[in-house]
Amino acid sequence: MRWVGRPLPRYEDPVLLQGHGRYSADLAQGARFLRFVRSPIARGRILTVNAPPETPMITAAALGDVKPICPRLDRPDCVAVAQPILASERVIYVGEPIAAVISDTAADAEDLAERVTVEINPETPVVTLDQALAPSAPLVHEAAAQNTLIDARFETAGVVVAFTSADQVVEFTFTSGRQAAMPLEARGAVAAFDTASGRVTLSASTQMPHLLRTGIADALGIAESELRVIAPEVGGGFGQKMALIPEYVAAVWAARHFACTVAWIEDRLENLTASFHARDQRLHLRGAFDADGRLLAIDADILCNVGAYSNFPATCGVEPLMALADMPGPYQLTEYRARARAIATNTCPMAPYRGVSRPVITAAMERLMDCAAARLGLDALEIRRRNLTAEFPHTSVTGVVHDPGSYREAMEAAAQVIDIAQFRTRQQTARSEGCWLGLGMSVFAERTGPGTPAFAARRMVMTPGFERVELVIDPSGFLEARIGSSPHGQGLKTTLAQLVADETGIAPRDIRVVAGDTDRTPYGWGTFASRSLVIAGGACKLAGTKLRERLQAVASQVLEAAASDIEINDGRAFVRGTDLSIEVRQLARAAYHQSHRFPAIAETGLSAVATYDPYGTFSNACHIAIVAADGATGQVTIERFVIVEDAGQLINPMIVEGQIHGGVAQGIANALYERVVYDDAGNPLTGSLSDYLVPTMAEIPKLEIQHLVTPTDASVTGAKGVGEGGTIGAPAAVLNAVSDALAPFGVGIFEMPITPQRVLHLLREAERKAQ
Amino acid sequence: MSEKQDVTFTVNGDKRTIRVEPRRSLADALREDCGLTGTHLGCEHGVCGACTVLVDDQPVRSCLMFAVQADGARVRTVEGLAAGGKLHPLQQAFWDHHGLQCGFCTPGFLMLAAGILERDPNIAEPELREALSANLCRCTGYQNILKSVLAAAFEMRR
Structure with missing residues (x-):
């Protein structure tokens, strides 16, 4: 019986379906509540912070020598900036924490916070990239000249020659609006001080409990053993929850200071305006x-508005440096020049968000392909055929090694599913009736499961990558898998159980995956970068093999057969070719309670540990969208959306498709709907879900998915990550489709989100130009 | 704060009296005064629908209703869906069809769907899609939520 490849229903679900899941806010019973007083001003000097007498208020002065958050990159083109836990002298974005009040209920804490008055001498903020880069722009950080936190460059020798000798040069500026990851559960934590041990247990809505422990312990100057971090049920993260934040440091500090349990539960306004944003980028390409339509060279100027601070541990380099390294994607080209900058502004800081830069660079690259095809009289498929790599491993011009994939095959398959020829006929008819239909595609690589080599190349001082797994069989024969990764909705407890089951012969129902608890799991980096199934899954397989060998050793002695003749399946060990067998639970009893009989496993018992740290592996996909654009209202409706995805070996196809569904929905949101808006004074205007438009079931069409499976040895399980591909590829397909729909008006789309207002604006502009 | 008031209502069939400030939302009363934390708060301004419960069989945003307004009402939450150790057909369908990922929006979707299907067990797909668009999910792209509710509707009609 093989478990890998089956759409096993998730072990996570029954608890969640009955409302018994414990999210951070559900753990706050009996806690005292923190409420942060936040800056209402984007930039200015703090003059006074006053509260009515007797108000239990925490300010920077109270925190004393608590250290600021200061993530670092070991590169000369980068300026490190420190984020205070509570601002004391200056504020540099609306929402920045200045003080915290504490009370017995959340409502009372909110009332108290409203009675705190903050006097700030306002100064002119820089909100946009243009403002930040203006010659005499005020500086967000004194240390960062021209508001530039990172200025990274890459150039091959022949770029200039390639452009001179080119038949066609396609050039445009592409902009992406600022997005919020918007997990349904906002952030929050409960910090409980234990008088007996002096330790604090922090239950936080986080993707990275171990890193949180490191970051908080460092900030407070305490040993990590003083702190236990638990990620209980986490209601979505998408990158927003993979950072150390001032609020958690303050909560642990308060729990220790007041020797009590302290809760901070973020509200939606705080989450939309003062957590993290992403994707505020402008590329000149x-x-x-x-x-013949062959891409000779790319020249890219990449600007990322990264807000007021740098996030820990990924840093504000995460968007520009990802764009710099991955811009060429799966296309073969030999000449590349790029400059990628992280620009500080007086806005909410940027953090990784599902896809990290690639939704934007993929949209730009795929627009480039369509524009070049139009110039050269090629169709969208043909120009991609001539440029997509088909030889593996493919080392990109930036040195990124792509393991085997199916870039061309996925595209041809998607084209066949959607039937492009039939669509073109329908499009013609529709146009003659004043209906504007369009088809657009995207072909892309999704770098997944990057290990330390990938992050070391980015020169992160804290270099993520490995995952360690401990497998332990208890005396009753049940298996516990303790992982450093920290799933929050990805179904990892099910998929890892499937992997471990195939290696050990113990059925998934007898395997418990333990995650998200620094006291119970080996140090690990958490869940992000489509890494957990690849890396923690790989470690599970490696540890599972060792554990099976140990079970075989015990069984061989008990059954008096050669270890190589022992097979284990569904909780039972068999001697191959005989009817001799014994239950694993009996072996477990013997291994613990008659250990003297099994010297071969004296050192380890029935446990195994493995660490996996791969280079990384690339998933790939082709997305094709068909849209209808309404010339009168500017509304864009998606009629069909086809995805042909290659994620290698699927461990649980049901879960893989769920990841694609959710990813594509967020990509469609990026393309058509969501945008964080600031006014000129740096006030966020999208502080509610009535202003920040998250798509509903009415906006997301039926998604049609097909799978290809290209084997790879870049991942020990053969599985590639699949967490971000949907988000990476969908915007490009939608924007190309809208451009195709509006082609009769001479309108091309080089921005997202392409809202109805923007469609109408572009149509009017085109009309004016035509007159 | 103004004086606390008694609220008497039935929650999942049990009669309860709680004493709350008039400003207390029904969601907070369920979570904190009744200990039913299955009802989740995603926005507290009535858009996301994670806090949806049934009040006298109608789906209601419990973050937008005061607890005192529920005096005398019959309230049902996700904790009351399963009966006799058996999952409700909606819960079973969400499990079978991967209708949830992080699970945070799930109680709200289950209660919304329960309210919709109790009112119209034969609801057609386009109308169902429209009705389910009341709530937000960030993980599933809604694909398997729709599939799950359609499967549950089929099961409940049998």
Whole structure:
């Protein structure tokens, strides 16, 4: 019986379906509540912070020598900036914490916070990239000249020649609006001080409990053993919850200071305006093509508005440096020049968000392909055929090694599913009736499961990558898998149980995966970068093999057969070719309670540990969207959306498709709906879900998915990550489709989100130009 | 704060009296005064629907209703869906069809769907889609939520 590859229902679900899941806010019974007093001003000097007498208020002065958050990159083109836990002298974005009050109920704490008055001498903020880069722009950080936190460059020798010799040069500026990851559960934590041990247990809505422990212990100057971090049920993260934040440091400090349990539960306004944002980028892109449509060179100027601070541990380099390294994607080209900058502004800081830069660079690259195809009279498929890599491993011009994938095959398959020829006929008819239909595609690589080599290349001082797994069989024969990763909705407890089951012969129902508790799991980096199934899954397989060998050793002695003749399946060990067998639970009893009989496992018992740290592996996919654009209202409706995805070996196809569904929905949101808006004074205007438009079931069409499976040895399980591909590829397909729909008006789309207002604006502009 | 008031209502069939400030939302009363934390708060301004419960069989945003308004009402929450150790057909369908990922929006979707299907067990797919668009989910792209509710509707009609 093989468990890998089956759409096993998730072990996580029964608890969640009955309302018994414990999310951070559910653990706050009996706690005292923190409420942060936040800056209402984007930039200015703090003059006074006053509260009515007797108000239990925490300010920077009370925190004393608590250290600021200061993530670092070991590169000369980068300026490190420190984020205070509570601002004391200056505020540099609306929402920045200045003080915290504490009370017995959340409502009372909110009332108290409203009675705190903060006097700030306001100064002119820089909100946009243009403002930040203006010659005499005020500086967000004194240390960062021209508000530039990172200024990274890459250039091959022949770029200039390639552009001179090009038949066609396609050039445009592409902008992406600022997005919020918007997990349904906002952030929050409960910090409980234990008088007996002096330790604090922090239950936080986080993707990275171990890193949180490190970061908080460092900030407070305490040993990590003083702190236990638990990630209980986490209601979505998408990158927003993979950072150390001032609020958690303050909560642990308060729990220790007041020797009590302290809760901070973020509200939606705080989450939308003062947690983290992403995707606020502008690219100036030039592509040089020869007469046959072959891409010779790219020249890219990448600007990322990263807000007021740098996030820990990923840093504000996460967007610009990802864009710099991955811009060429799966396309073969030999000449590349890029400059990627992280620009500080007086806005909410940026953090990784599902896809990290790639939704934007993929949209830009795929627009480039379509624009070049139009110039050269090629169709969208043909120009991609001529440029997509088909030889593996493919080392990109930036040195990124792509393991085997199916870039061309996925595209051809998607084209077949959607039937492009039939669509073109329908499009013609529709156009003659004043209906504007369009088809657009995207082909892309999704780097998944990057280990330390990938992050070391980015020169992160804290270099993520490995995952360690401990497998332990208890005396009753049940298996516990303790992982450093920290799933929050990905179904990892089910998929890892499937992997471990196939290695050990113990059925998934007898396997418990333990995650999200620094006291119970080996140090690990958490769940992000589509890494957990690849890396923690790989470690599970490696540890599972060792554990099976130990079970075989015990069984061989009990059954008096050669270890190599022992097979284990569904909780039973058999001697191959005989009817001799014994239950694993009996072996477990013997291994613990008659250990003297089994010297071969004296050192380990029935446990095994493995660490996996791969280079990383690339999933790939082709998305094709068909849209209808309404010329009168500007509304864009998606009629069909086809995805042909190659994630290697699927461990649980049901869960893989769920990841694609959710990813594509967030990509469609990026393309058509969601945008964080600031006014000129740096006030966020999208502080509610009535202003920040998250798509509903009415906006997300039926998603049609097909799978291809390209084997790879870049991942020991053969599985590639699949967490971000949907989000990476969907915007490009939608924007190309809208451009195709509006082609009769001479309108091309080089921005997202492409809202109805923007569609109408572009149509009017085109009309004016035509007159 | 103004004086606390008694609220008497039935929650999942049990009669309860709680004493709350008039400003207390029904969601907070369920979570904190009744200990039923299955009802989740996603926005507290009536858009996301994670806090949806049934009040006298109608789906209601419990973050937008005061607890005192529920005096005398019959309230049902996700904790009351399963009966006799058996999952409700909606819960079973969400499990079978992967209708949840992080699970935070799930109680709200289950109660919304329960309210919709109790009112119209034969609801057609386009109308169902429209009705379910009342709530937000960030993980599933809604694909398997729709599939799950359609499967549950089929099961409940049998």
